[in-house]
Amino acid sequence: MAKVKVYQLAKELKISSKELLYRLEDLGIMVKNHMSTLTTDEVVKIREAFAKIPPKAKQKKVIIRKKPPTTKMPIKEMPVTLEVKEEKIEEEIPSVTEEITPVSPSKEELVEKTQTEEVPEEKPKKKKPKEEALDIEEKKRRKKPPLPRKRHRQVVIDIFEEEEETSPVIYPAEVIPIPKPKPKKKEGKPPLKPVTAPPKPIKRRIEMGETITVGELARAMGVKAGELIKKLMSLGVMSTINQPLDYDTASLVASEFDYEVKQVGFVEEDVLKPIPDKPEDLKPRPPVVTVMGHVDHGKTSLLDAIRHTNVISIETGGITQHIGAYYVNLDKGNVVFLDTPGHEAFTAMRARGAQVTDIVVLVVAADDGVMEQTREAINHAKEAGVPIVVAINKIDKPNANPEKVKRELSKLGLTPEEWGGDTLYAEISAKKRIGIDNLLELILLQAEMLELKANPNKPARGIVIEARLDKGRGPVATVLVKEGTLKIGDFFVCGLHYGKIRAMFNDRGESVRKVGPSLPVEIQGISGVPEAGDSLVVVKDEKIAKEISHYRQQKQREATLVRAGVSLENLYEKIEEGEIKELKLIIKADVQGSVEALKEALTKLSTQEIKINIIHASTGVITESDILLASASHAVIIGFNIRPSAKVMDLAEKEKVDIRYYDVIYQLLDDIQASIKGLLGPEYKEKVIGEAEIRQLFKVPKVGVVAGCYVRKGEIKRSCKVRILRDGVVVYNGQLSSLKRFKEDVKEVGTGYECGMSFENFQDIKVGDIIEAYIVEEVEKTIDFRAKTQRTDNG
Numbered sequence: 024m025a026k027v028k029v030y031q032l033a034k035e036l037k038i039s040s041k042e043l044l045y046r047l048e049d050l051g052i053m054v055k056n057h058m059s060t061l062t063t064d065e066v067v068k069i070r071e072a073f074a075k076i077p078p079k080a081k082q083k084k085v086i087i088r089k090k091p092p093t094t095k096m097p098i099k100e101m102p103v104t105l106e107v108k109e110e111k112i113e114e115e116i117p118s119v120t121e122e123i124t125p126v127s128p129s130k131e132e133l134v135e136k137t138q139t140e141e142v143p144e145e146k147p148k149k150k151k152p153k154e155e156a157l158d159i160e161e162k163k164r165r166k167k168p169p170l171p172r173k174r175h176r177q178v179v180i181d182i183f184e185e186e187e188e189t190s191p192v193i194y195p196a197e198v199i200p201i202p203k204p205k206p207k208k209k210e211g212k213p214p215l216k217p218v219t220a221p222p223k224p225i226k227r228r229i230e231m232g233e234t235i236t237v238g239e240l241a242r243a244m245g246v247k248a249g250e251l252i253k254k255l256m257s258l259g260v261m262s263t264i265n266q267p268l269d270y271d272t273a274s275l276v277a278s279e280f281d282y283e284v285k286q287v288g289f290v291e292e293d294v295l296k297p298i299p300d301k302p303e304d305l306k307p308r309p310p311v312v313t314v315m316g317h318v319d320h321g322k323t324s325l326l327d328a329i330r331h332t333n334v335i336s337i338e339t340g341g342i343t344q345h346i347g348a349y350y351v352n353l354d355k356g357n358v359v360f361l362d363t364p365g366h367e368a369f370t371a372m373r374a375r376g377a378q379v380t381d382i383v384v385l386v387v388a389a390d391d392g393v394m395e396q397t398r399e400a401i402n403h404a405k406e407a408g409v410p411i412v413v414a415i416n417k418i419d420k421p422n423a424n425p426e427k428v429k430r431e432l433s434k435l436g437l438t439p440e441e442w443g444g445d446t447l448y449a450e451i452s453a454k455k456r457i458g459i460d461n462l463l464e465l466i467l468l469q470a471e472m473l474e475l476k477a478n479p480n481k482p483a484r485g486i487v488i489e490a491r492l493d494k495g496r497g498p499v500a501t502v503l504v505k506e507g508t509l510k511i512g513d514f515f516v517c518g519l520h521y522g523k524i525r526a527m528f529n530d531r532g533e534s535v536r537k538v539g540p541s542l543p544v545e546i547q548g549i550s551g552v553p554e555a556g557d558s559l560v561v562v563k564d565e566k567i568a569k570e571i572s573h574y575r576q577q578k579q580r581e582a583t584l585v586r587a588g589v590s591l592e593n594l595y596e597k598i599e600e601g602e603i604k605e606l607k608l609i610i611k612a613d614v615q616g617s618v619e620a621l622k623e624a625l626t627k628l629s630t631q632e633i634k635i636n637i638i639h640a641s642t643g644v645i646t647e648s649d650i651l652l653a654s655a656s657h658a659v660i661i662g663f664n665i666r667p668s669a670k671v672m673d674l675a676e677k678e679k680v681d682i683r684y685y686d687v688i689y690q691l692l693d694d695i696q697a698s699i700k701g702l703l704g705p706e707y708k709e710k711v712i713g714e715a716e717i718r719q720l721f722k723v724p725k726v727g728v729v730a731g732c733y734v735r736k737g738e739i740k741r742s743c744k745v746r747i748l749r750d751g752v753v754v755y756n757g758q759l760s761s762l763k764r765f766k767e768d769v770k771e772v773g774t775g776y777e778c779g780m781s782f783e784n785f786q787d788i789k790v791g792d793i794i795e796a797y798i799v800e801e802v803e804k805t806i807d808f809r810a811k812t813q814r815t816d817n818g
């Protein structure tokens with residue numbers, strides 16, 4: 024017997040191929056489609072089955088399987104059409120109905136039937152002969168789109184079949200019907216002419232930007248996220264539903280589901296490219312001021328005094344609220360003050376690449392003069408290239424000596440105008456509100472010289488001053504608009520997050536709809552809490568905002584701390600690459616004598632290729648502020664007989680700041696010289712393994728003083744070296760002479776345990792001292808290798 028294809032047999036049986044395909048499934052005959060060939064046995068089986076079954080039953084079966092996309096018809100109309108059908112069935116089906124229609128129609132199916140079968144001509148035609156009735160059914164079916172199955176897919180996917188006869192019909196996005204996803208039973212319309220070539224596979228494509236999250240990819244492919252995560256795991260990628268995948272990973276895992284991934288190019292810089300302004304578009308903008316100064320010199324008092332001289336806010340009776348910055352209206356212009364005094368916030372922002380401050384107001388108490396943090400503030404401002412206006416405060420005090428302050432500051436490069444310099448000075452009393460107006464005028468004068476301008480007529484860009492998670496409102500951030508105008512409804516990217524401006528409030532707590540350059544405003548509608556110093560950029564739509572945010576999050580993960588800090592080890596490389604021309608150092612030492620000696624000796628090391636620039640030098644422990652200054656300025660910190668606290672060390676690690684510790688000056692000089700020449704190759708490096716605190720002292724006869732300690736971190740080993748720190752200063756560096764627990768000698772003591780320690784040749788210990796245990800490890804001579812390579816290259 025000649026080979027029979029499904030469609031041929033369907034023709035012979037006078038039913039559609041599709042109907043036959045359904046029947047074949049019931050008969051347990053698995054075929055691919057209407058073009059599939061049937062074996063002789065199968066044909067016989069089918070013919071027999073069809074001979075047994077009255078045609079009416081076949082029709083009913085088909086009707087029950089229909090599932091139109093939507094069900095809008097009310098259920099109560101159901102019986103009418105159903106009756107019609109039942110009539111037909113009774114007429115033509117004898118007794119075998121149950122056998123071949125095992126599933127009684129559900130309500131849903133009946134309603135669906137009602138909808139699909141409700142064609143006006145239907146009733147009059149019900150008495151036609153059965154074949155004709157079948158034909159009508161068939162024609163109707165052909166007119167209709169392929170019947171939808173269980174799932175709808177998202178529009179992002181391109182599904183295209185390359186078979187002529189299945190060219191897709193356009194449907195509204197919500198109701199795109201998908202062919203039944205059983206590969207063996209792919210539907211097709213009955214063929215008009217026999218085609219012999221097998222159908223080409225369906226190509227399914229997903230478009231992605233720089234990244235796509237696991238959840239998004241799963242949704243786009245119509246698979247469960249869990250399934251995708253499992254698959255990723257089998258590929259060695261541990262992921263969560265919100266994890267962004269890069270193109271390579273996404274395409275690899277998608278191919279496992281027979282999907283293709285296409286990357287639609289996107290470069291953050293292109294999308295966020297600043298729009299250059301024409302000179303005529305630039306309008307004057309208020310200056311942004313940060314108040315700095317030594318502890319207790321009156322920064323907070325000054326900010327309060329200014330806020331209260333702000334007549335407008337008092338007149339309007341507005342409630343001033345802390346949003347990180349406030350705005351002062353003056354006759355001659357306006358000034359914006361950043362509400363967080365001190366240089367730490369200032370430098371922290373700068374470390375993140377954001378410079379919002381135009382002018383620094385340096386507060387110096389007239390009775391106290393220049394102090395440690397006064398110098399520090401000057402250095403921070405100088406490094407940032409921000410002009411300083413000096414406010415000599417507390418002039419109301421009887422022992423106030425403004426002239427002395429001026430002299431001290433002149434030595435630091437801040438010479439007053441009256442002495443031939445260019446620094447503006449105001450003498451004030453923040454407490455008694457004396458001279459505040461004069462100070463504000465001087466600020467405006469300084470601003471005038473700076474010619475601060477911005478274009479208000481473009482999409483806004485700003486900097487986050489403060490951000491937090493508000494219990495009721497979600498993430499909120501105070502943003503200082505740098506240029507353009509920020510409006511309600513704007514879509515934006517902000518640091519790693521994105522959003523749409525839902526609401527904005529000014530420093531008086533008033534709701535505002537738009538904000539221009541230099542103005543601070545608290546915004547709502549961000550997807551997460553950004554960090555101070557993050558930029559906010561308004562973009563065209565949410566899609567772009569989201570995409571950039573995902574891209575940044577991915578990049579941040581990748582970057583995991585690979586920040587381009589300068590270290591003595593990479594210094595030579597950076598000089599060679601032309602990346603740096605000077606080595607910036609921050610010196611912290613235990614005594615002023617060392618500070619001076621180090622400054623002098625180090626400055627002399629400058630060569631033609633590289634200048635040694637000591638941007639800050641002082642006595643005292645290494646602070647967070649030092650780390651931030653180093654990070655913002657790409658400086659290396661030198662700790663001379665000084666150690667930072669664990670918190671500061673963590674920050675240094677996070678900010679990738681290189682801290683070098685020395686207790687012998689020539690060693691430091693040797694290292695700097697070697698690093699300049701690219702010859703620095705420390706063979707040994709210290710590794711801190713534990714930290715303990717002295718909580719009690721015991722005098723033990725013959726042994727001396729024993730420290731009762733509590734191990735706070737890591738472990739202390741009998742064999743390790745130890746350093747004793749008192750207020751961050753190294754008071755001892757040597758070896759343990761004993762390590763005991765309950766009078767027993769032990770080899771090591773772990774975190775959370777108490778122990779007794781004594782030190783070789785050292786008894787001058789105190790309660791509160793910190794013991795840092797460390798080992799000296801051999802490290803790979805990467806620098807030597809590089810130096811050798813260099814020499815080889817040269818010769």
Ligand SMILES: Nc1nc2c(ncn2[C@@H]2O[C@H](COP(=O)(O)OP(=O)(O)OP(=O)(O)O)[C@@H](O)[C@H]2O)c(=O)[nH]1
Pocket residue numbers: 316317318319320321322323324325364416417418419420451452453454455
């Ligand atoms: N007599 C006098 N006292 C002042 C003046 N300004 C501030 N003070 C006092 O100086 C002390 C410190 O003032 P703050 O404004 O807290 O100083 P600060 O610089 O903000 O201090 P920190 O926040 O600790 O860095 C307070 O007791 C103030 O009352 C002033 O003009 N005259």
